[in-house]
Amino acid sequence: MDTLISIGEKARIASTFLGKLGTIEKNDALTSVANAILQNKIYIVEANNVDIENAKRNGMKPALVDRLTLTEARLNGMAEGLFQLVGLEDPIGEVISMKKRPNGLIIGNKRVPLGVIAIIYESRPNVTADAFGLCFKSGNAVILRGGSDAIHSNIAIVKVITDALNSVRADTNSIQLITDTNHEVVKELMHLNKYIDVIIPRGGAGLIKTVVENSTIPVIETGTGNCHVYVDESADFEMALDIIYNAKTQRIGVCNACESLVINKAIADAFIPKVIDRLSEKNVEVRGDELSQTIDSRVVLASEEDWGKEYLDYIISIKIVNDIDEAIAHINKYNTKHSESIITKDYDNSQKFLNEIDAAAVYVNASTRFTDGFEFGFGAEIGISTQKLHARGPMGLKELTTNKYIIYGNGQVRP
Structure with a gap:
């Protein structure tokens, strides 16, 4: 198993690859992944059944078992979310503004990827595909650390995704799953500032509180819902x-x-x-x-x-x-x-x-x-951000970007 440092290094390299991909290439890869999920439903459900049996054996509440469960309809929904992303406008490279200053400088502002996003989440294995799709379309590499209760499901989904990426010669390190379920790994992950640009916790109040209080990486909170x-x-x-x-x-x-x-x-x-x-x-x-x-x-x-x-x-x-x-x-x-x-x-x-x-x-x-990215027409969502910086509500493609100023001159120097 790769160390977290190795995972971080691979993700950083993959983010450079993703930043150069054009919209057509990204859409082709997403289409391939969506089709692969549909073609491998039995394989994914079998892995999910192992997690469900373990969850019931451990006394998990029915509501949480429901969040863990992948039915054929939910797998179809995962694939549909990826197909919807293909049809959405690519935010990367969008010029938000362009103005000419009195000194002749032309100053623009355009959307660029965040870079490497780490997501720590619980139970819901559908997050694995949703997170990949949104991050990939917005040019970000993603590192996933799901809960131990969904480990077999997540491993199966990531294998299907990486096999599909490999078939279209895309960087398979665009998505990486941390399979070590030890809590100490999460603590280490929250301090990988050198490789990770943003960390997003998605789960219960306890998980979110832990990440917010301990991460040295910028955090986007996705909320519990009262x-x-x-x-x-x-x-x-x-x-x-x-x-x-x-x-x-x-x-x-x-x-x-x-x-x-x-x-x-x-x-x-x-x-x-x-x-x-x-x-x-x-x-x-x-x-x-x-x-x-x-x-x-x-x-x-x-x-x-x-x-x-x-x-x-x-x-x-x-x-x-x-x-x-x-x-x-x-x-x-x-x-x-x-x-x-x-x-x-x-x-x-x-x-x-x-x-x-x-x-x-x-x-x-x-x-x-x-309140859901799919229902709002975003294809899917990374989560529902309940904070006010840098995003709020269902986090779709634009919420996974940042901006870069681009300045055109013709020899100007500052007096």
């Missing part, structure tokens, strides 16, 4: 019920699932029993404040911890508020800056919510489950 749906006084109940049911139960183990409900007091008596009835179809446990308990006895009393909790389970919290200002204050206090939604017929309240909620994605009358 996502809220606020049901306003004027909300259409049927719409609200459909949105909440989708946002909470469609997939419980994802960062854009709804974990918290905020209900306007004016409609609480009528709405809360209805939403509990609907969520009971999936046996969702509802934890709420004292007022919500008096409305429906099925509500379990919430603790302070519940308001900021990403459950990743069939559990949801309910907080009753007097008005939209209190709703916004509650959400901004306890959210993780990921995705928030308001259900309302009131235009002014919708605009107030959009303007004042501090999150990467803010919705009016729609499910938080749409």
Whole structure:
């Protein structure tokens, strides 16, 4: 097995190769990889089954097993994400601006790759293909360190990718997987400043906190998701019920699932029993404040911890508020800056919510489950950035670039 230094050196060389590739060459390679994933579904699923059996044996929660699982549909989705990337505009080389100064200098600004990106992630093996595709199209080499629970799946996916790259004579070191699952390797990886330009943690709060606090490499945080749906006084109940049911139960183990409900007091008596009835179809446990308990006895009393909790389970919290200002204050206090939604017929309240909620994605009358690179038309995403520098929201191709100033002169010297 290669040492981390060797992996870093190979990635740096590969990033130089990638920076010179034209759009057609990159698209040909991505097409080859997408087809290879479709042609090797059985091989990948067999490897994934080993991880799933180990996960169940170790008592992994069902929501996390779901994140780990690769079905035929999800493999088709992985391939489709790569095909979509082929159809997207290549950001590299785009001239963002070009201006002539009074002294005759022409100063331009253009997009260039970040260079080498390291991604530390948990469970989801689909990240392996998504990360490769986005990094490759944006001219970046990628070093991947997945979790031990998905190691067989990740090894299989990377083998399929590198075999496909080799078939089109692309640098197979464009993607490298660290197969050593020892936690000490992560600590070493976070200090490879000489080779790695950006490190992106994608997983639970503990992983992200560890990387942010210990990395000497610039970090882009991708967030945990304590996502809220606020049901306003004027909300259409049927719409609200459909949105909440989708946002909470469609997939419980994802960062854009709804974990918290905020209900306007004016409609609480009528709405809360209805939403509990609907969520009971999936046996969702509802934890709420004292007022919500008096409305429906099925509500379990919430603790302070519940308001900021990403459950990743069939559990949801309910907080009753007097008005939209209190709703916004509650959400901004306890959210993780990921995705928030308001259900309302009131235009002014919708605009107030959009303007004042501090999150990467803010919705009016729609499910938080749409916060996703594929759904946003990015082909896929590296993650959902919940910070404000250098990217925010689903990180697609442009978010994996930086800029370079290019200056044309004709002999100018500075006086």
